[in-house]
Amino acid sequence: MSNDIEFEPVIGLEVHAQLSTKTKLFCGCSTAFGAPPNTNVCEVCTGMPGVLPVLNAQAVELAVRAGLGLHCTVHERSQWSRKNYFYPDLPKGYQISQYDKPICTGGKLDIEVDGQTMTVGITRIHMEEDAGKNVHDDLVAGARSYVDFNRSSVPLIEIVSEPDIRSSAQAAAYMKAMRQLLRYLGVCDGNMEEGSLRCDANVSVRPKGTEKFGTRAEIKNINSFRFVQQAIDYEIERQSELIRAGGKVVQETRLWDSQAKSTRSMRSKEEAHDYRYFPEPDLPDLVLRDGFVAEVGKRLPELPSDKLTRYTSKLGLSPYDAKILTEDAEVAAFFDAALATHKNTKSIANWVINEVLRELKGNSVESLKFKGDAIGELVKLIDDSTISGKIAKDVLVELMAHGGSPRAIVDSKGWVQVTDTGAIEPIVDQVLAANAESVEKYKAGKTNVIGFLVGLVMKESKGKANPAMVNELLKKKMGG
Amino acid sequence: MDLANLSAHELADQLKSGKVSSVEATSACLQRLEKTAGLGAYLHVDANGAKKQAAEADARRAKKQSAGPLDGVPIALKDIFLTEGLPTTCASRILEGFVAPYDGTAVRKLKEAGTVLLGKLNMDEFAMGSSNEHSGYLPAKNPWDATRVPGGSSGGSAVAVAAGSCFATLGTDTGGSIRQPAALTGIVGLKPTYGRVSRYGVIAFASSLDQVGPMTKDVTDCANMLQAIAGHDPRDSTSSTEKVPSYTETLEKGVQGLKVGVPKEYFIDGMDPEVRASVDAALESYKKLGATLVDVSLPHTDYGIAVYYLVATAEASSNLARFDGVRYGKRVDPGKGLLDMYLETRGKGFGPEVKRRIMLGTYALSAGYYDAYYVKAQKVRTLVAQDFKEAFAKCDVIVTPTTPTPAFKLGENTGDPIKMYLADVFTVAVNLAGLPGLSLPCGFSKSGLPIGMQVLGRPFDEATILRTARAFEREHDFSARRAIS
Numbered sequence: 001m002s003n004d005i006e007f008e009p010v011i012g013l014e015v016h017a018q019l020s021t022k023t024k025l026f027c028g029c030s031t032a033f034g035a036p037p038n039t040n041v042c043e044v045c046t047g048m049p050g051v052l053p054v055l056n057a058q059a060v061e062l063a064v065r066a067g068l069g070l071h072c073t074v075h076e077r078s079q080w081s082r083k084n085y086f087y088p089d090l091p092k093g094y095q096i097s098q099y100d101k102p103i104c105t106g107g108k109l110d111i112e113v114d115g116q117t118m119t120v121g122i123t124r125i126h127m128e129e130d131a132g133k134n135v136h137d138d139l140v141a142g143a144r145s146y147v148d149f150n151r152s153s154v155p156l157i158e159i160v161s162e163p164d165i166r167s168s169a170q171a172a173a174y175m176k177a178m179r180q181l182l183r184y185l186g187v188c189d190g191n192m193e194e195g196s197l198r199c200d201a202n203v204s205v206r207p208k209g210t211e212k213f214g215t216r217a218e219i220k221n222i223n224s225f226r227f228v229q230q231a232i233d234y235e236i237e238r239q240s241e242l243i244r245a246g247g248k249v250v251q252e253t254r255l256w257d258s259q260a261k262s263t264r265s266m267r268s269k270e271e272a273h274d275y276r277y278f279p280e281p282d283l284p285d286l287v288l289r290d291g292f293v294a295e296v297g298k299r300l301p302e303l304p305s306d307k308l309t310r311y312t313s314k315l316g317l318s319p320y321d322a323k324i325l326t327e328d329a330e331v332a333a334f335f336d337a338a339l340a341t342h343k344n345t346k347s348i349a350n351w352v353i354n355e356v357l358r359e360l361k362g363n364s365v366e367s368l369k370f371k372g373d374a375i376g377e378l379v380k381l382i383d384d385s386t387i388s389g390k391i392a393k394d395v396l397v398e399l400m401a402h403g404g405s406p407r408a409i410v411d412s413k414g415w416v417q418v419t420d421t422g423a424i425e426p427i428v429d430q431v432l433a434a435n436a437e438s439v440e441k442y443k444a445g446k447t448n449v450i451g452f453l454v455g456l457v458m459k460e461s462k463g464k465a466n467p468a469m470v471n472e473l474l475k476k477k478m479g480g
Numbered sequence: 481m482d483l484a485n486l487s488a489h490e491l492a493d494q495l496k497s498g499k500v501s502s503v504e505a506t507s508a509c510l511q512r513l514e515k516t517a518g519l520g521a522y523l524h525v526d527a528n529g530a531k532k533q534a535a536e537a538d539a540r541r542a543k544k545q546s547a548g549p550l551d552g553v554p555i556a557l558k559d560i561f562l563t564e565g566l567p568t569t570c571a572s573r574i575l576e577g578f579v580a581p582y583d584g585t586a587v588r589k590l591k592e593a594g595t596v597l598l599g600k601l602n603m604d605e606f607a608m609g610s611s612n613e614h615s616g617y618l619p620a621k622n623p624w625d626a627t628r629v630p631g632g633s634s635g636g637s638a639v640a641v642a643a644g645s646c647f648a649t650l651g652t653d654t655g656g657s658i659r660q661p662a663a664l665t666g667i668v669g670l671k672p673t674y675g676r677v678s679r680y681g682v683i684a685f686a687s688s689l690d691q692v693g694p695m696t697k698d699v700t701d702c703a704n705m706l707q708a709i710a711g712h713d714p715r716d717s718t719s720s721t722e723k724v725p726s727y728t729e730t731l732e733k734g735v736q737g738l739k740v741g742v743p744k745e746y747f748i749d750g751m752d753p754e755v756r757a758s759v760d761a762a763l764e765s766y767k768k769l770g771a772t773l774v775d776v777s778l779p780h781t782d783y784g785i786a787v788y789y790l791v792a793t794a795e796a797s798s799n800l801a802r803f804d805g806v807r808y809g810k811r812v813d814p815g816k817g818l819l820d821m822y823l824e825t826r827g828k829g830f831g832p833e834v835k836r837r838i839m840l841g842t843y844a845l846s847a848g849y850y851d852a853y854y855v856k857a858q859k860v861r862t863l864v865a866q867d868f869k870e871a872f873a874k875c876d877v878i879v880t881p882t883t884p885t886p887a888f889k890l891g892e893n894t895g896d897p898i899k900m901y902l903a904d905v906f907t908v909a910v911n912l913a914g915l916p917g918l919s920l921p922c923g924f925s926k927s928g929l930p931i932g933m934q935v936l937g938r939p940f941d942e943a944t945i946l947r948t949a950r951a952f953e954r955e956h957d958f959s960a961r962r963a964i965s
Contacts, residue, residue, distance in 0.1 A: 043582055047802045049575070050562045050584055050681040052716050084798050084845070086822055093801020147806065276845035278854060281687035281795055283717050 007205040007240040010213055011165035011232060012123075015178055016156050017188040018130070018196040019062040025129045025155035026053030026096065033194045037135070037148035045153040047091025052282050059155040060286065063103050063127050064296045066157055066187045069303060070122050072107030074293045078126075080280035085273050088147050089132040099277045102126035103286065109161075110305060111177040113170050120174050121162030130154040151195075157187075163202065163213070168232035172225050175199060180304050184329040198223040203235045204249070214239070215249040219263050221256050231256040235263055307332055315345045324353055331357070334365045334372035341376025348379050355396055369403030378406040390463050391415050419466045421473065424457070427465065428473045431456045442478050450474055483508035484644035485962050487697040489704060491647055492549045495541065502534035502541075502552030505647070506596055509554045513598070513645040516964060519630075520612075520620040521639040523559050524567045525599040530554060533596040540594065549704045551594030556646040558637045559600040560607055561587050562681040566597075570683045571615040571636075572605045574829025575809045584681015585716065586650060586692050586709040593708045598646050602636025605831045606800065607657055607685040609633050610903040613894055614833040621890065622665060623963035624929055628887040631661030631903070637695045638665040643964045648696045648705055652682055654689045655788050656882075656907025659919035662695055663882035663932020666921045668702045668949070668959065669695045673940045674914035675720035677706075678713030684799040686792035687718075689911040698959040699920060699950040703727035706942060722940045730943050735951045736770035738944075741875030745781035746906055752885040758923030758931040759881045762952060766879070769951055776871040776878065780864045781909060785901055787864065788908040790844050790857035797841030803829065836897065865913040872938050877948045880906055882919040882932035906934060916942045920949045921958035930958070 024031055027044035044051045067074040081099035107122035132152040137143035159178065165171050179197055182188040190197050204216035217239070219231050239249045253272070254263040302310070304326050311322035325335045331352070338348045352375060360368070378395055381387045387395065387410055398409045410416055418424055431453060432439055438449045450471065457470045483491065483505050494500045510527055537552030546552070557563060560570050562580040569575040583591065591597070604614040612620040612635025620635040622628040623643040630639045634651030638661035641649055651658040653671035662669025670693045677692040684690060694705030710724045742763060747756065763773055805811035805825030812824035830838070844853040871878060884905060893900040910917040915936055922933040937945040953959050 046807060048562075048581060048808070049568070049570070049578075049683045049802070050580075052680050052718075054715060054717055082798050084801060086801065086804060088804075088806045088818065091802060091807065093804060094798050274847045276798070276842065276847075276850075278794060278798070278845050278850070281718075282684075 005244065006208045008208045009166060009236045010163050010204050010206060011171050012163040012202040013161045013165065013171060013174060014200040015159040016198050017159065017182050019059050019155040019157060020186060020189055021056055021058045021062065021155055023056060024153040025056050025059050026153050031154050035150055037150065040150045041152065046149050053096060055283065056155060059127065061296055062187045063125065063157050064293055065185050065300060066182065067104030067107065067125055068297050068300055069181050069185045070107035070109055072104035072122060072125060074104050076288050078103040078286045080283045080286065081277045082280050084276045089134050091132065091149060091152055095129060095131065096280055097128035098126035109174065109177055109181065111170065111173045113173045120164045123160040123162050125157050125159050128156050128158060130156050168229040171201065171232050172229045175225055175228050180327065184301060184304050192223050195223065199228065201228065201232055203232055205236055205239045215251050217249065218253045219256050220253060220266065227256060227258050230261055231263060234261065238263065317345065317349055321349050321353060325349065330365045337372025338376040341373040342380040344379050344383055348375060351375050351379055359400055370399045374399055374406055381406055381410060385417055385419060385466055386410065387415055387417050388463060388467060415464065417466050418461060418464045419469060424461065424465050424469060424473060427457050427460045428470065428477060431460065432477055439478055482965065484512040485965060488553050488647040488701040489549060491553055495552050502537040502596060503531065505552065506530050506534040506554045509598055509645055512643065516623065516643045516645055519623055519626065519639050519643055520602055520618045521636045521643060521645055522556065522599050523569060523571060523602050523617055523636065526566060526597065530596050530598045537594050537596060547594035550708055552596060553647050554596040554598050555590065555648050556598045556601050556640050557587065557649060558603050558634050558651050560603060560652050560683045561650065563587055563597065563600065566600060568600065570606050571603045571617055572829065573616045573810060574803045578809045582681065585678035585713045587681060589709050601640055601649060604633035604635065605834050607633040607652055607654055608833050608837050610660055610900055611893065612636065613890065614831060616831050619890060622887045624666065625887065627889055629664065629890055631664035631887065633657040634661050634695060638662055638667060641667045641695050641697055644962065648694060648701050650692055651695045652690055652692050653911065654685045654792060655911050656904040658693045658695055659882050659907050659917060659934060660903060662919040664887040664930065666930030666958065666961065666963065667695060667697060668699055668918065668920045669693065670702050670706060670918040670942065671910065671916060672706060672710065672942055673916045675718055676940065676942065677709050678716040678719045680713055680715040686795040687799060688795060689792055699946055699953050700731065703731050703946050720940065725943050727943055727946055730947050731950050733947050734769060735766055735948055738771045738877065738948065739774050739875040740766050740771045741774050741776035741871055741878040743776050743778045743871065743878060743880060745778050746880035751881065754925045755881050755885060755931050759933050762922040762933050763879060765952060765955060769955065774875045776874055778867040778871055778909065780860065780867050783860050784864060784909040784912060785905055787857045787860045787912060789840065789901060790853050791861060793837045793841030794844045794854050795841065797838045797845065800838055861912045864909050868913045868915055876944055878936040880934045882906060882934040886925050886929035886931055910936055915939060916945055918945050918949050920953060923958060
């Protein structure tokens with residue numbers, strides 16, 4: 001093949017998302033992250049002899065929610081299967097999963113890349129249990145390996161995309177959109193560092209303009225947006241180089257090594273496991289009762305794309321602001337809560353974007369000591385002239401530090417704006433007397449000096465004077 | 481008279497009247513156990529634990545807090561049942577030294593009913609076998625003739641009940657493992673409808689076929705035991721929510737007006753003439769008792785063994801994967817890495833019959849063979865179930881021989897797996913269809929070996945099976961005969 005041939009990648013992603021349930025998929029053990037090894041375990045999730053699985057209903061609801069959010073067909077009847085292989089972290093010697101009758105099929109996810117919207121098809125969503133985790137001593141003589149079963153039987157969904165993705169940037173955008181959607185739906189917390197969300201990528205390349213798919217490699221162990229992009233870029237380059245050099249891509253499973261920033265072969269097609277899937281005899285078919293899917297549909301929260309449309313068309317926010325506010329489900333909920341308290345869309349949007357998010361410095365809004373309604377209340381205090389915008393910023397500092405209600409802060413600090421003419425007038429008189437020169441300029445037509453004078457009065461009043469009222473008084477006194 | 485010869489309900493009467501204590505009954509079993517130790521019924525005896533439980537049962541009775549007909553009755557359990565704090569090996573070397581961390585549901589229910597647990601009983605390793613010769617520890621022997629097998633896989637259970645070293649027991653039945661040994665040792669054994677008794681805490685052989693059931697000295701004991709263990713268990717998603725009736729209430733109602741189906745496929749040429757004669761006589765007996773005999777057909781009977789050995793081995797190959805030396809039981813680690821640890825542990829831990837079935841099942845599930853074997857077997861399984869559905873449209877129960885022959889000699893079939901598998905020819909179809917079936921003694925051969933007949937019923941209609949069996953038992957003394965006295 002010629003050296004200058006241009007290749008086009010064909011990419012499909014398999015996203016594994018941990019469902020946000022309190023307990024495991026087939027037993028009552030906690031799913032909490034970070035517990036000491038083998039403390040969230042029982043005889044069921046350690047595969048003791050004689051145990052049987054009992055399905056967690058909440059996990060089913062979350063899987064249905066994911067299916068609806070991704071516009072899938074949710075099947076009233078699906079089936080559990082056993083995926084058989086030996087590994088120390090797999091206590092039963094098989095994983096309970098879904099195989100040829102998954103709970104959801106045929107959906108889509110819209111993503112945006114470089115300002116362009118595109119649709120990625122969803123092939124299927126199936127439910128399965130996670131495995132435990134092998135822990136190894138450093139490789140020295142007498143080193144041991146251990147198994148931690150805390151993760152064993154934690155509920156997952158695997159979301160398989162169509163091979164619709166054509167670049168690493170699109171793949172990253174897909175992952176971001178998927179994470180955003182799953183978080184909105186309350187299906188998965190999206191915590192990639194803790195392994196709640198991870199993906200495998202199927203990557204192949206073909207000469208640009210051709211139709212036939214090339215041989216694919218499956219890349220495992222990708223757990224950040226950055227790694228999605230890096231791993232796929234590496235793989236595209238590797239496969240393209242291989243073909244340019246006259247070689248052939250072999251179908252294999254490769255492992256992403258984030259340290260080495262490369263992929264390496266894990267097992268070839270010949271070494272691929274025969275998982276000997278067969279229907280799980282310990283669990284009846286998963287049958288959703290009549291009306292269940294519709295009920296879950298009714299409880300479905302507003303999806304990110306719908307929210308974005310509402311913010312721009314109904315609330316009149318700029319696309320830029322709307323995007324910032326809808327990016328994260330919690331920020332959007334925070335904004336909606338603020339808006340529910342006080343209906344000044346523009347001003348609240350400004351406060352959330354320019355003040356709150358800036359102060360957060362990348363932390364989650366969940367970490368704040370106050371909720372969205374506090375910002376609604378704060379803007380309301382400005383709008384009804386209880387405080388000035390400047391004082392409001394001081395109130396925010398207080399909120400960040402100690403939480404509480406803006407009204408209570410204003411009251412306890414004595415920050416209520418002075419609107420009593422009798423109280424402001426002496427200050428105005430004093431400022432005018434001390435600035436005769438400016439008064440002259442004003443009278444000579446340089447009316448913009450009034451801003452300077454207002455500032456002085458505000459300063460003297462320690463910010464508590466109502467600026468509009470100060471303005472009026474100054475004009476009146478200077479005969480404007 | 482030796483207490484060990486009483487049936488459980490006879491013992492219960494004596495406990496109730498204060499004639500004997502549970503401690504005395506327990507001692508009688510332990511003595512009988514010692515006397516019959518050569519039969520290899522027990523893998524583990526918990527004499528101290530049993531004596532303590534018996535004393536507790538007597539104390540309850542003294543305080544008039546007795547729990548019911550099983551309170552204070554000494555029992556033992558097939559070693560497939562998880563029993564907290566006691567060894568549980570499934571008669572396999574791979575579980576040597578394993579102590580169960582919890583009680584299975586049926587075990588818990590029997591404990592709540594006040595039974596005294598004497599110990600754990602021998603069986604074919606992982607319930608795979610029809611003679612108890614596949615035990616990883618020692619074979620069990622038939623109390624009627626110690627040169628013969630007691631059947632399997634619940635061989636130790638059958639021996640313990642027949643020899644009087646316990647009053648009643650539970651077995652498990654995947655393809656006949658309760659009924660076949662019951663028939664060969666002259667006791668009563670019931671495989672309930674699939675889903676009637678929880679499988680939680682029972683080491684799985686073939687999950688879609690396994691069912692727990694009583695093995696007892698007579699039909700009344702069988703009804704009492706089933707009453708204690710039947711019912712839905714939230715820990716077993718395949719257990720049924722179907723209401724549990726009172727089995728004792730209808731037990732003595734007789735068979736007047738009942739339609740007894742006789743399937744021609746179960747009365748085949750070449751079957752043992754004495755077995756045939758005994759079952760024929762039993763059918764005549766039912767006619768005299770007021771039942772009507774109806775000819776029925778179960779045309780797919782011939783496929784039963786083939787389907788069974790595909791489905792059961794496929795499920796077993798997966799169920800037995802957890803015995804890998806990582807978490808419990810035996811580990812053989814040559815120190816050459818994970819794969820060798822797996823190979824050595826499973827290679828040394830499993831016996832030849834278990835390995836044979838794991839290989840058969842793995843093959844049946846393998847890519848390229850799955851559709852031809854496993855999927856096809858499941859389709860035929862549906863046909864087998866359909867046969868019974870149609871037959872039960874014409875009759876209330878079906879009566880057949882339990883086994884083609886009385887107990888065979890130790891070693892007679894061990895060299896020929898297929899011949900051994902055919903010992904289950906009359907029992908496997910019931911498991912494939914998920915139906916209840918009971919074996920009770922219906923005669924003895926000239927050489928003094930027990931002969932069993934099988935009473936099959938509709939799903940969850942154990943009550944009709946029990947009363948059909950009881951009606952026969954009342955007219956004959958076969959259940960009352962004792963191998964050891």
